[in-house]
Amino acid sequence: MTDTLTPVLTDNWGTDRSWTLEAYEAQGGYRALAKALAPEFGGPDAVVSEVKESGLRGRGGAGFPTGMKWSFIPQDNPKPKYLVVNADESEPGTCKDIPLMMASPHTLVEGVIISSYAIRANTAFIYVRGEVLHVVRRLQAAVREAYAAGHLGKDVHGTGYDLDLIVHAGAGAYICGEETALLDSLEGRRGQPRLRPPFPAVAGLYASPTVINNVESIASVPSIIAHGADWFGSMGTEKSKGYVIYSLSGHVKKPGQYEAPLGITLRELIDLGGGMREGHQLKFWTPGGSSTPILTEEHLDMPLDYEAVGAAGSMLGTRALQIFDETTCVVRAVLRWTEFYKHESCGKCTPCREGTWWLAQTLARLEQGRGSESDLDLLLDQCENILGRAFCALGDGATSPISSSIQYFREEYLAHLTHGGCPFDPMASAVFAPQGAQA
């Protein structure tokens, strides 16, 4: 089954000291940059068209076509243009950008340079989640190397194009992964989402036209330039083209990053991951982090692309596949996620701020077996009052695990009430589950 893997971004992760410029260039690094900058390529607009044609869609979760986002930048605006890379990866379960930046920061740096060139930005930022200090250091080292090698700074590759790249460490807030909150944070303010319009493409960072892209989206750009849009489009499905990193975690034998075309199924991925934990079966899973409604084994053969997952009532999101087997109490898992949202709600808008506070308490009560069946309707009604009413998508995301889990596992919630508490042995779901622990 290994032939379903298409290592592009992850291709060089196994190389010795893969994060160095030397190792990266030895594998052909920065040749895509040279190609894009060469006059015969056709200038920035040609880069934008190439990316547009490739069908690359944003890898940060929403799946907005990257080339189209770039073409929204008004080129007649006299203000400077900015590229901001969203590297504030904080979604529970999502763990693709940080390994990418750890293993091959130059892939991202090269992507930043090509993308900045395409939108005619002379300053770019990588906003990295502050807690991952080791990644910050790797990125800083890579940027230093790129400057020294003439890939960054004044007159890149002698073309007259100038680009400065700044690595900025966030201060540890989930909300700063929301692009406008990220911009506020980058400007030195308290990170809370901004009112739109104006959209960042018109008035983003420092009220100037700004493109904000996920790490994986930008890192995919060099390979598109190197191999062409058709090559990229040959992978994946009709509307979800290319390869992506699937982050497999939880109760599988070999959790990790699996790079494969869009449209692969979870069954295939679990096989690649060596199957479920010995002696256990799949119970539920998230397709793209905790903010995407959970799915069950009935969705094992669903193609993992934007359309199919959407049709199943969930979202592809960041392709953070958290796998839970039958030892896991869904109420417990959902409560943990809800507590995360409660802790990370920025406080700006009422439904998210107050709603997550309320949801967490109601769920905690249910987990302890206190309450009645009407509390489930109350939970669903709270979710309804949050979903689509909050200022940004964080509030919506907080409701996903609750409403989807009640949809699939209503009986299990009720079992907590009849059992007077959680009927599961919490130890049994742990990776270090002792012998004899039972579901």
Added chain:
Amino acid sequence: MTTPEKTDLVTLTIDGVQVSVPKNTLVIRAAEQVGVQIPRFCDHPLLEPVGACRQCLVEIPDAGNGRGMPKPAASCTIPVADGMVVNTQATSAVADKAQHGIMEFLLINHPLDCPVCDKGGECPLQNQSMSNGSGESRYVEQKRTFPKPINISAQILLDRERCILCARCTRFSEQIAGDPFIEMLERGALQQVGIFDGDGAERGTSERLSHPSGRDGDGAERGTSERLSHPSGRDGDGAERGTSDPSRTVEGQPFHSYFSGNTIQICPVGALTSSEYRFRSRPFDLVSTPAIAEHDACGSAIRVDHRRGKVMRRLAGNDPEVNEEWITDKDRFAFQYARQADRLTHPLVRDRVEDGGSGELRPASWPEAFTVAARGLAAAGRGAVLTGGRVIAEDAYAYSRFARTVLGTNDIDFRARPHSAEEAAFLASEVVLRMPVTYADLESAATVVLVSFEPEDEAGTVFLRLRKASRSGTQVVSVAPFASRGLTKMNGRLIPTEAGGETEAVAALADDDQLTLDATTVIMVGERMAGTPGALTAVTDLARSTGARLAWVPRRAGDRGALETGCLPNLLPGGRPIADVAARVDVAAAWGVETVPEKAGLDTDGIIKSVTAGDIGGLVVGGVHLDDLADPAAARAALAAARFVVSLEIRETEVTRAADVVFPVAPVSDKAGTFVTWEGRPRAFEAVLSNPGSLPDLRILAGIAEESGVPLGFRTVAEARRQMDELGPWDGARAPAATPPKVKARRLARNKFWLASWKQMLDNGPMQDGDDAMRQTSRDAVAVIPQGTYDVLKGATHVTLTGDRGAMTLPVRASAEMPENTVWVPANSSGNGVLADVASPGSAVTVKGGTS
């Protein structure tokens, strides 16, 4: 006025009703046009939209482009579009459900303490939860609580558990006042308003959280949760430790803003309260009366709330032409002066020693006091009048007529501050009867030049309007010794000017390359200009030659009205020049007297000199504070030398103690009246309290006049107004422009500095007496000296300024842009004030450094 063109109108359908509104109108306000009130909390028409509370959700099935919005939209953030269809809670079940949902969320952590909350009865949350919420809550979990309250400043208190985090207060502070000392701290349901001090404030507050669930897994929170108070008892041990140190909450930079009280008024819940009003009253027990603020010449609309004959609080009125919905803290909180123990309640008459009396003041009846005053003034020889600056226009008119008909003199002056003959001529020729600039004009001006005028300190409402203007493109330029905080907040440009050097600085403006002076320019000159000889002439010339509009902004509420009613030695009521025979005949005919005195009178300084010299024997003095006068010592000497003094005052002062007859007069709350704004706009108001023993100045002057056999023809404010209307404004030739005074060249001795000074808004002024909390929010008295001098004084924390009248020691701060020969101190924030204790502004002082 221009009417909006048809093309500017956008037509949309709200709840099935078609309505056309101007472009860019927000849906929430367009809905008001069809009579639908969408509930709201964070929305405020004078603040930028934020969309935080989500209470105003509506359904938009068509955004005007044929497509609907997929989710309910916050109507306070969405501008109207042609063809848009909006369904509010009135017609859409989805919108109604969404609003009920938000209301329920808002209430889960809001305490049910309405019966003891100051806002109860006038609370937008209370009202809208009745109109757009459910009767019962489904919330059975634990509410978030905070220890209460915390002092945001000495005056402003915050009960965090009541706060619904609409961010109106923080947005007001940042967008309107420019004092962003408060900011949101923490996040999620623990988000709270705090003092903008990073570290200190956050530590101070997060220790006090109480946290019902107590099970936040993550390490970051565990760090603080050791000290949280957990009602669930899980971590009960550390709970009490955090709450035991109340001093923590007031550490750091306090919320020192001249406009902080507005945050209380726009708070949609009872989270913000003032030390002055907290727990004093219930809204439904109060009687509200619209009024005009008496603390500056801005004429701000206020609302005065009283209960059982006592003013309990004052709020901003809503007057888009003048103060919009904002007032200064002084206008809001400074009203206790009328309730101090030294308030005069009955007339006093001195038993004169020469008549065989004790020489003491004793209570007297009104008729006796009128008689004694009339006789005394008649016997004292030549008389003069000093009205002071707190007069309403009707009182000023009475003083003006009293001087002319009863005392037979033009020796009358409203200016209780340094002044000049040049200024009197300037006022007569350039200011009186004119209204060249309004508040709205400040917003449309391309450039506003301030000369000897610090709006934030001297006219707070002007400052707010100028700051608003500066945020939309108006350039503010200030001729001043250093960039004040107010100028910085207006993003203004400083033209550094030495004290007393304004004449040259103004003349040089015409050649300033960075400055375009034309009809789009407004020049605002402060009353302090009178202290610099030639400056007012220079500024008049500049306005004439460039076409710029000129406005004169006095500090005191009564000044402009007193000018209009002729409380000047060169003007009669209605702007009639005394030098003009036709004007004199006009007035004499109206008053039914043979003539009015034709010789120009003496100004305040001249009157003081003549009293001391014995040429003037009788003095009628209104609300004059001697330390405000150009030479306080000379004024004291004159008061002692006067043969007969009649004092009209609210409270006991130096003047009342020296007077022969003392009449208590009504504070503004007790009388109807009119203030005239710096623009020239009359602002009439009615009495708040009816207090029969508290009479306006004009009633007392009428009483003395009648005893003197020369009645004024009115006894009440209404009668005075009628007479003023009958007399009307002068339509003849204006007084000629001032002849430029001979300006002596100034020479500064070695090691001396020119003294600059103005009054800070909150200072030691007696009309701020009685509210200690407000006074604690005044800015510290600090001397500002040039950077070069500061460097020479190595390490000095204080400086002592010594002038010809004494010395004053203050903490010191350096200013890089200040001219090297100038120093500045606040005029009345320390001791008896600069004029009494140091020297006259514009004169030379020495500066000595020191440490404390």
